[in-house]
Amino acid sequence: xxxxxxxxxxxxxxxxxxxxxxxxxxxxxxxxxxxxxxxxxxxxxxxxxxxxxxxxxxxxxxxxxxxxxxxxxxxxxxxxxxxxxxxxxxxxxxxxxxxxxxxxxxxxxxxxxxxxxxxxxxxxxxxxxxxxxxxxxxxxxxxxxxxxxxxxxxxxxxxxxxxxxxxxxxxxxxxxxxxxxxxxxxxxxxxxxxxxxxxxxxxxxxxxxxxxxxxxxxxxxxxxxxxxxxxxxxxxxxxxxxxxxxxxxxxxxxxxxxxxxxxxxxxxxxxxxxxxxxxxxxxxxxxxxxxx
Amino acid sequence: xxxxxxxxxxxxxxxxxxxxxxxxxxxxxxxxxxxxxxxxxxxxxxxxxxxxxxxxxxxxxxxxxxxxxxxxxxxxxxxxxxxxxxxxxxxxxxxxxxxxxxxxxxxxxxxxxxxxxxxxxxxxxxxxxxxxxxxxxxxxxxxxxxxxxxxxxxxxxxxxxxxxxxxxxxxxxxxxxxxxxxxxxxxxxxxxxxxxxxxxxxxxxxxxxxxxxxxxxxxxxxxxxxxxxxxxxxxxxxxxxxxxxxxxxxxxxxxxxxxxxxxxxxxxxxxxxxxxxxxxxxxxxxxxxxxxxxxxxxxxxxxxxxxxxxxxxxxxxxxxxxxxxxxx
Ligand code: SF4
Ligand code: SF4
Numbered sequence: 001x002x003x004x005x006x007x008x009x010x011x012x013x014x015x016x017x018x019x020x021x022x023x024x025x026x027x028x029x030x031x032x033x034x035x036x037x038x039x040x041x042x043x044x045x046x047x048x049x050x051x052x053x054x055x056x057x058x059x060x061x062x063x064x065x066x067x068x069x070x071x072x073x074x075x076x077x078x079x080x081x082x083x084x085x086x087x088x089x090x091x092x093x094x095x096x097x098x099x100x101x102x103x104x105x106x107x108x109x110x111x112x113x114x115x116x117x118x119x120x121x122x123x124x125x126x127x128x129x130x131x132x133x134x135x136x137x138x139x140x141x142x143x144x145x146x147x148x149x150x151x152x153x154x155x156x157x158x159x160x161x162x163x164x165x166x167x168x169x170x171x172x173x174x175x176x177x178x179x180x181x182x183x184x185x186x187x188x189x190x191x192x193x194x195x196x197x198x199x200x201x202x203x204x205x206x207x208x209x210x211x212x213x214x215x216x217x218x219x220x221x222x223x224x225x226x227x228x229x230x231x232x233x234x235x236x237x238x239x240x241x242x243x244x245x246x247x248x249x250x251x252x253x254x255x256x257x258x259x260x261x262x263x264x265x266x267x268x269x270x271x272x273x274x275x276x277x278x279x280x281x282x283x284x285x286x287x288x289x290x291x292x
Numbered sequence: 293x294x295x296x297x298x299x300x301x302x303x304x305x306x307x308x309x310x311x312x313x314x315x316x317x318x319x320x321x322x323x324x325x326x327x328x329x330x331x332x333x334x335x336x337x338x339x340x341x342x343x344x345x346x347x348x349x350x351x352x353x354x355x356x357x358x359x360x361x362x363x364x365x366x367x368x369x370x371x372x373x374x375x376x377x378x379x380x381x382x383x384x385x386x387x388x389x390x391x392x393x394x395x396x397x398x399x400x401x402x403x404x405x406x407x408x409x410x411x412x413x414x415x416x417x418x419x420x421x422x423x424x425x426x427x428x429x430x431x432x433x434x435x436x437x438x439x440x441x442x443x444x445x446x447x448x449x450x451x452x453x454x455x456x457x458x459x460x461x462x463x464x465x466x467x468x469x470x471x472x473x474x475x476x477x478x479x480x481x482x483x484x485x486x487x488x489x490x491x492x493x494x495x496x497x498x499x500x501x502x503x504x505x506x507x508x509x510x511x512x513x514x515x516x517x518x519x520x521x522x523x524x525x526x527x528x529x530x531x532x533x534x535x536x537x538x539x540x541x542x543x544x545x546x547x548x549x550x551x552x553x554x555x556x557x558x559x560x561x562x563x564x565x566x567x568x569x570x571x572x573x574x575x576x577x578x579x580x581x582x583x584x585x586x587x588x589x590x591x592x593x594x595x596x597x598x599x600x601x602x603x604x605x606x607x608x609x610x611x612x613x614x615x616x617x618x619x620x
Binding site: 266 | 325
C-alpha cells in the first residue's frame, strides 16, 4: 500500500524540528553557513544534504489601510511523484519505486551521471559533492549504504560518512518504514503539520481538513491530489492557502519525458533531409571539377 | 463526507489566481536544480556529433561510384573509430563515480535517453570497429579475411547509428525540466543533427586536405556542409524567435554574444560563403590551407554552440518564473 506524507501548511509553526530530525536520522551534514538576508531562512532550498526544508514566506497585506504581515510556513520535501521525472531519467536503475510506492535512490548503484537532477520538475534531487563528505574515517566508497547505516565509526560519533559524488534526496525514511517506524520528520513535528500514513487515508483526511478550513473562512486547497498533469498525484502532497507559485511550486508541472517523441521525430526528420542531400551530392550529381 | 473539488482559482497565477509581482516566487529562489555538467559534457556532445556524422559520411562515400570518394571512405571510417575511443572517456570522466560506469550497462531503459545513448554508443563503437577492420584489410594492413565482412549492411548500420548519435544528445537535453532545453524540444535535436553533420564534413575535409586527398571529394564535402550549415542557421534563428523569454540566456548577454560571433557568423556564415562556391560547376582550384582554415571555423562554431547550449540551460534553470510556468 502506498505510503506518503500529507503536509498541512496551515499547521506549520516554522520550528524546523523536521529539518533537524531528518539531518540527525539520515546523518546529513550541515549546509555551509551563509546569511541569506531573506526571512528566517538561511538554508533556502532542498539539496542533496537537506531533505526537508522549511520555507518562511512573508506576506504583507493592507487590512483597512493598516499594513499587516503574516507568515506562510511550509515544510518542503521530495514529492514522491506518481510519474517521477528523476526515476524515468536514471540510466543505471539506481532510482526505484520501492514496496511502499515511494521513489528511492539506491546509493550503491548511482554512478553520479547527474541526469536525474535537471529531470525533476520540482528541483528536489541534487548531487552530493565530494567536498560535502569529511575526509576522516573510512573512505566513503567503503560504506555505500550511508543513509541506511546506523552510526558513525566506533568511538568517533561525530564523523559522518555519506557517500559522495552521487545524487541524493528524501528516502521517505525507507529504513524506518522497513521496521514499521514513522519517518523522522513526521515523528518530530509537534503540530502534526506533517502526517505520515497510507496515501489514500491521508487524502481523505486532507479533504476533510480543507472542508473544515473553509467553514472557518480559510481558503485552502490540496496540491498533488486529483491532479491532471503528466506528473500525476504526489505521494507527498500539500495543503496550501496561496497560489502554488508563492511556495515555488509550478501550478502545472510537466513530466520531462513527454518531450521525447517530438525530440526524436525532429532529429529523425533532420537526419533524413541531410541523408537525401548527401545522396544527391555524392551519388547522383555530376562529380564537379575533373569528373571522369 | 462531501468531496471537496479543488478550487481552480486558487491553483496558481497560471490558472488565474492573483499574485502580486513581488510574491510570484519564494524570494526569487531558483525552482530547479542546475545539472553539474561541465566542459567534459560539452566535449562529449561535440565529439559524439563528429563521430556520428562520420558514420553517415562513411556510408555515403562507400556507396558512391566515384573512385575519388574512396579516400573519404577511409578517412571517415578511421575518424569515426578514433572518436568512438575518445567519447566514452569524456562520458566516464563526467560521472560523480567514474568507477561505477558499468552500472549503466545493468539495464536497457527506453524511457531514459541517457540509457539509450550509452547503448547507442556501445553499438556504434562495435560497428565502427568492424567497418574500420574492413578498411584496414582493404588497405592491406590487416588480414584479408576481414574483407569477407558484409560491408554494405555494416555500413548502413553505422550510418543509422551515426544519425542516432548525432541527434540523441539533443533529445537528452530537451527531455528535462530545464526551461531553455524543454522549450527547444524540436529545435535542439534537429540543430544537433545538422551541426554534427557539418562538423563531420569539416573534420573529414581537414583530414583529406592534410593527406592531399582528391579536390573533387573535398568539393562534395563542402557542398554537404553548406546544406547542413544552412539548415542549422535557419533552425537557430527560428529557435531564437520561438524560445522568447526562455531563450534569453542563450541569445543575449555574453553567451548570446559568443553564439553570434563564433557560431552564427564565424562558424556558419563565413564557411557558408566559402563552401557555397563548391556548387559552381567547373572550379579547378587547389584547396589545401584554405580548406583547413574554413573547416576549423566550422568546428569552432559547433563547439561553441554546444558550450552555449549547456551554459545557457544552466542559467535558465535559475529563473523561477520560467520554471513555474513550464511549456505544456
Ligand atoms: S519530486 Fe523530483 S526527486 Fe522527488 S520523486 Fe518527483 S521527480 Fe523525483
Ligand atoms: S545521478 Fe545516479 S540516480 Fe541520478 S540519474 Fe544518474 S545514476 Fe541515476
